[in-house]
Amino acid sequence: MNFIDIIIVIPILWFGFKGFRKGFIVEIASLAALMLGIWGGIHFSNFVAEYIIKWFTIKSDYVPLISFSVTFLLIVILVFLIAKLVEKIVKSAGLGLPNRLAGAVLGAAKSILIISIVLLLLNKYDHSGLLIKNETKTQSLLYKPLTNLIVAIYPSITSTFEKVIN
Numbered sequence: 646m647n648f649i650d651i652i653i654v655i656p657i658l659w660f661g662f663k664g665f666r667k668g669f670i671v672e673i674a675s676l677a678a679l680m681l682g683i684w685g686g687i688h689f690s691n692f693v694a695e696y697i698i699k700w701f702t703i704k705s706d707y708v709p710l711i712s713f714s715v716t717f718l719l720i721v722i723l724v725f726l727i728a729k730l731v732e733k734i735v736k737s738a739g740l741g742l743p744n745r746l747a748g749a750v751l752g753a754a755k756s757i758l759i760i761s762i763v764l765l766l767l768n769k770y771d772h773s774g775l776l777i778k779n780e781t782k783t784q785s786l787l788y789k790p791l792t793n794l795i796v797a798i799y800p801s802i803t804s805t806f807e808k809v810i811n
Contacts, residue, residue, distance in 0.1 A: 649777060649785040653764075656756045664752020668744040670735060672751045674728030678721040686717040761795035765802070768792050 664672050694712035697703060703711065735744050771777060782788045795802055 646786055647781060647784050649781055650787045653760055653785075653787045653791065656760060657753050660756035661749045661753035664755075665745050665749035667748050667752070668732060668735075668741075669747035669751055670728050670732045670744060671725075672748045672755075674724050676755075678724035678728075681724060682717040682720040685720040686713040690716045692716075757791065758795060758798075761791045762802075764788060764792040765795055769803075 667675075690709065690712040693716045694708050697708055697712050697715070698705075732744070735741070767776065768782075774780075774782070
């Protein structure tokens with residue numbers, strides 16, 4: 646185990662701890678809120694824009710951004726209110742500890758996926774070993790498996806990165 650492994654393990658432990666504190670329901674809700682907020686902002690911001698134009702005098706250049714932001718925030722708040730209600734039901738049913746343990750697993754899993762993407766990008770652009778020596782990468786216990794993890798889960802990610810970057 647070298648310093649890269651320690652740098653990799655620290656966020657996994659941190660996000661696992663945060664997931665434990667928040668619990669599975671809030672962890673899932675945060676993911677759902679983000680995805681639903683973006684989706685809702687894209688699909689319903691025109692509806693909100695009509696009301697913003699009707700009720701406020703705002704320069705029309707800002708209306709799309711404001712309406713997207715308002716829609717996003719309303720959806721995020723709604724999802725979190727529902728999550729808190731479900732969490733209270735789970736706690737009253739005596740499932741607090743399983744909720745927290747599952748939250749720890751989900752928090753760690755999210756960080757592993759994020760780290761995997763970062764390592765894949767790092768590996769793609771650091772061929773010569775300027776940022777991390779190639780010898781250090783090969784000696785690491787976690788670098789190669791985590792770099793390959795996101796490709797195993799999402800095989801077309803490298804081509805997706807190519808499209809976005811180029």
